[in-house]
Amino acid sequence: MSLPALLDIVLVVALVLLGLSALLVVVRLLRGPSGLDRLIALDVLVAEFLCGIVVYAALTGDSSLVPVVVAISLVGFLGSTTVARFVRRGTGR
Amino acid sequence: MSIGTAVTVAQPPPDPDGTLGVVLDAVGTVSIVLGVVLTLVASVGLLSLPDVLSRMHAATKPQVVGLLLVVLGGALHLRTSVDVWMLVLVGAFQLITAPVTAHVVGRLAHRGEGVRGDLLHVDELVDSPDEADPGPDDAETDGD
Numbered sequence: 001m002s003l004p005a006l007l008d009i010v011l012v013v014a015l016v017l018l019g020l021s022a023l024l025v026v027v028r029l030l031r032g033p034s035g036l037d038r039l040i041a042l043d044v045l046v047a048e049f050l051c052g053i054v055v056y057a058a059l060t061g062d063s064s065l066v067p068v069v070v071a072i073s074l075v076g077f078l079g080s081t082t083v084a085r086f087v088r089r090g091t092g093r
Numbered sequence: 094m095s096i097g098t099a100v101t102v103a104q105p106p107p108d109p110d111g112t113l114g115v116v117l118d119a120v121g122t123v124s125i126v127l128g129v130v131l132t133l134v135a136s137v138g139l140l141s142l143p144d145v146l147s148r149m150h151a152a153t154k155p156q157v158v159g160l161l162l163v164v165l166g167g168a169l170h171l172r173t174s175v176d177v178w179m180l181v182l183v184g185a186f187q188l189i190t191a192p193v194t195a196h197v198v199g200r201l202a203h204r205g206e207g208v209r210g211d212l213l214h215v216d217e218l219v220d221s222p223d224e225a226d227p228g229p230d231d232a233e234t235d236g237d
Contacts, residue, residue: 004115013126021129048136050160051129058122069180
C-alpha cells in the first residue's frame with residue numbers, strides 16, 4: 001500500500017475517533033447536572049466540530065470549508081460567554 | 094509563515110505531489126492523530142471527572158492543545174498561503190478565547206455549586222466572599 005493511501009486511512013480513523021469523543025461529550029451534555037456542565041460540554045462539542053471540519057479538509061484537500069472554521073471559532077466563543085452570563089441566574093444566587 | 098515559504102521554495106512547478114509533499118502530508122497526519130487523541134482524552138475527562146472545575150480543566154487544556162495540533166496538521170496538508178493563515182487565525186482565536194470562557198465559567202462555578210470543597214487543597218477565594226466582589230455583572234448592571 002502506498003503511503004498517501006495509508007495516510008488517508010489514518011485520517012478516516014481520526015474522523016471516527018472524533019465522532020466517538022463527540023458522542024462522549026453529548027452524554028455529558030444530556031446528563032448535566034448543572035447548566036455550567038452543559039455549557040462546557042457545548043464548548044467542547046463546537047471545538048470537536050471544528051476539528052472534524054479541519055480533518056475533512058485535510059482528507060479531501062478541499063479548502064472551501066476553512067473560512068467556516070474561522071467563523072465558528074469566533075461565534076462559539078461569543079455564544080458560550082453570553083450563555084455564561086445567563087447561567088448565573090439559574091444557580092440560585 | 095515558514096511552512097508556506099518552504100513549500101514555494103522547494104516545490105518546482107511540475108512536482109505538485111513530490112517527496113516533500115508526501116513528507117508534509119505524513120507529518121500533518123501524525124499531528125492530526127495526536128490532536129484527535131488529545132480531544133478524546135478531553136472528552137473522557139469531561140465525562141468522568143467529578144465537578145465543574147475539574148471538568149473545565151479537561152475541557153480547556155487538552156481540548157485547546159488538541160485543536161491546535163489538528164489545525165497545524167490541516168495547515169500542513171492544505172499548504173496554500175490563504176488556508177495556512179486562516180488556520181493560524183483559528184489557533185490564535187482559540188488561544189485568546191479559551192481562557193476567557195474558562196475564567197467566566199470558573200468564577201460562576203465558585204459562586205454556585207460547581208466546586209466540591211472536599212476535593213480542594215486550597216480555596217483562595219474562600220477568604221473573600223463573593224458578595225464582596227460581585228464581579229463584572231453586579232446588581233446595578235444586571236437588573237435582578
